[in-house]
Amino acid sequence: MQTTFSIHTAGPGLYEITREVAQWTAPQGDGLLTLFICHTSSSLLITENADPEVQSDLTAYFDRLVPPSDDPRMSYLTHTYEGPDDIPAHIKAALMPVSLSIPVLDGKPRLGTWQGIYVVEHRTRAHRREIAAHFAG
Amino acid sequence: MQTTFSIHTAGPGLYEITREVAQWTAPQGDGLLTLFICHTSSSLLITENADPEVQSDLTAYFDRLVPPSDDPRMSYLTHTYEGPDDIPAHIKAALMPVSLSIPVLDGKPRLGTWQGIYVVEHRTRAHRREIAAHFAG
Amino acid sequence: MQTTFSIHTAGPGLYEITREVAQWTAPQGDGLLTLFICHTSSSLLITENADPEVQSDLTAYFDRLVPPSDDPRMSYLTHTYEGPDDIPAHIKAALMPVSLSIPVLDGKPRLGTWQGIYVVEHRTRAHRREIAAHFAG
Numbered sequence: 537m538q539t540t541f542s543i544h545t546a547g548p549g550l551y552e553i554t555r556e557v558a559q560w561t562a563p564q565g566d567g568l569l570t571l572f573i574c575h576t577s578s579s580l581l582i583t584e585n586a587d588p589e590v591q592s593d594l595t596a597y598f599d600r601l602v603p604p605s606d607d608p609r610m611s612y613l614t615h616t617y618e619g620p621d622d623i624p625a626h627i628k629a630a631l632m633p634v635s636l637s638i639p640v641l642d643g644k645p646r647l648g649t650w651q652g653i654y655v656v657e658h659r660t661r662a663h664r665r666e667i668a669a670h671f672a673g
Numbered sequence: 674m675q676t677t678f679s680i681h682t683a684g685p686g687l688y689e690i691t692r693e694v695a696q697w698t699a700p701q702g703d704g705l706l707t708l709f710i711c712h713t714s715s716s717l718l719i720t721e722n723a724d725p726e727v728q729s730d731l732t733a734y735f736d737r738l739v740p741p742s743d744d745p746r747m748s749y750l751t752h753t754y755e756g757p758d759d760i761p762a763h764i765k766a767a768l769m770p771v772s773l774s775i776p777v778l779d780g781k782p783r784l785g786t787w788q789g790i791y792v793v794e795h796r797t798r799a800h801r802r803e804i805a806a807h808f809a810g
Numbered sequence: 811m812q813t814t815f816s817i818h819t820a821g822p823g824l825y826e827i828t829r830e831v832a833q834w835t836a837p838q839g840d841g842l843l844t845l846f847i848c849h850t851s852s853s854l855l856i857t858e859n860a861d862p863e864v865q866s867d868l869t870a871y872f873d874r875l876v877p878p879s880d881d882p883r884m885s886y887l888t889h890t891y892e893g894p895d896d897i898p899a900h901i902k903a904a905l906m907p908v909s910l911s912i913p914v915l916d917g918k919p920r921l922g923t924w925q926g927i928y929v930v931e932h933r934t935r936a937h938r939r940e941i942a943a944h945f946a947g
Contacts, residue, residue, distance in 0.1 A: 538913055567807075572912050576857050583713050584713040589751045592751065593751055593763075601738075612870055613871070630855055633771070633907070634907070634910065635907075635910055636911075637709065639806070648712050648713070651712070668912075668920040669913070704944075727900050730889050733886055734901050735904075770907070774844045774846065776942045784848065788849070788850055809946060
């Protein structure tokens, strides 16, 4: 069984999709859920969903790990004509997951207590992001 | 078919689970093994299992890539009330896999000669870590 | 259904395997494709396949993020007897995917417009790399 989740993003940060995903698997029994994001400048991520500071700290950390391409430290980069946030977005997308596989029991993804499923937007301007989803019972 | 592997960790580092996982898949035939760690401050990782220096070097590298939150270079971080090792653990968990998918032939995960399956503990104090496992033949 | 893809690499960089993979899934209907690289010093990666500068920028970035072990900044590393590119290769392999899971519709992996599937070689000398592939309909 397959579907597509569509998310509108409005700038860099984490967008939670746990509820939409769990609603889709709820009628199923046991099986395996796979999510795959169909883009090269955004990512999927499972991280803590309790304190929103974790999410802003993650974004702040990755912005420092991968500075914009107009930062003097990044002058060796060549793919810069799509804006200073473009190649950093591709690099961040290489550092975070493009696909996630989660066992499902009785329709419930086996997430830990504090785990949420997120789309991570790496680009500055708004985007519509598609996540291909697969469930096999 | 599903199960849960439970691992007791005693501080940062790699804990091998290759044998437990292979024992579980051994009676099965061909199929796909999926492992998913139910936590946001530890990771799964496949790395070299021959020389233990690889494991300690990996830990040393990631400790420098993501310093504790009481390090002056990390003063921009805000999620610090759970200890200086807490938000770095979430960041490391964003950099290493939360799920692994491994084809299985005749009950044997198709690992390369030097590949071992590990839980990576990112927190300082001892933890019990659960890994959800799924096999479909 | 399973197979193995074999790739000859000639030094660090990205080697595209999208076409070989899509040819293998083409006769299948709907299902899930899983790729798993059987090595600890190379990775799988999905990234942009339009502008080759993205690929060389990715390699350039990771070479700076993880310098060779004979670089003075890396003097804390101990696993150095297999050459200065060895432990950095293991570290890069911890930062990029070892497995990828991609939903397939009507024989076609659900890749986005700009997504290509790559093997990333982290070692300096030539290697033969094996990728275990699994498809379940």
